[in-house]
Amino acid sequence: MRDLIRRTSLEPLLDDMFKGFFVRPFGFDTGADLVGGIKLDVKEGDKEYTIHAEIPGVKKEDISVQIDGGRVQISAEVKKESETKEGERVLRSERYYGQMSRSFQLAQDVDEAAATARYTDGVLELTLPKKEGSSTRRLTIE
Known part of the structure; x- marks a missing residue:
C-alpha cells in the first residue's frame, strides 16, 4: 500500500518533467506552440460579443473568420x-508552415451582416452583434 501511494504521488511530477521531452529538443522553437492554438478572450454585452484572439506573426490576409449561427x-x-548568416555561410535556417484554427459556440446566434473584424499588433478583435429575435427554445417532453 505504501509503495502504491508513493508511486501515484510521483507520477504527476514525472509526467510534467518529461512532458514533450521526447517530442522536441529543449530550447528549439519549432513553432508548435503558435501553430497549436489561438488564445481567446470572449466578452458578452447586452447586444454583442467581443472577442480578442491572439494571432501573432500572421498577416491579416492569412486569417479567416467564419460565422454560422x-x-x-x-x-x-x-x-x-x-x-x-555569418558572412556567406548559413549557420542556421528555421522554417515552418502550418494551419491553426479555433472554433467555439456562443450562447446566442450572431448577426453575420453586422459583424466586424480588426487586426492590430497580432490581436484580432471581433465585434459580433447578437441576432434579434433569436432565443433558445425549451422543448416540452411528452
Whole structure:
C-alpha cells in the first residue's frame, strides 16, 4: 500500500518533467506552440460579443473568420522563416508552415451582416452583434 501511494504521488511530477521531452529538443522553437492554438478572450454585452484572439506573426490576409449561427471559427495560416548568416555561410535556417484554427459556440446566434473584424499588433478583435429575435427554445417532453 505504501509503495502504491508513493508511486501515484510521483507520477504527476514525472509526467510534467518529461512532458514533450521526447517530442522536441529543449530550447528549439519549432513553432508548435503558435501553430497549436489561438488564445481567446470572449466578452458578452447586452447586444454583442467581443472577442480578442491572439494571432501573432500572421498577416491579416492569412486569417479567416467564419460565422454560422452562434458558431465561430477562426483560422490562420502561419508562415515563418528565419535565417542566421555569418558572412556567406548559413549557420542556421528555421522554417515552418502550418494551419491553426479555433472554433467555439456562443450562447446566442450572431448577426453575420453586422459583424466586424480588426487586426492590430497580432490581436484580432471581433465585434459580433447578437441576432434579434433569436432565443433558445425549451422543448416540452411528452
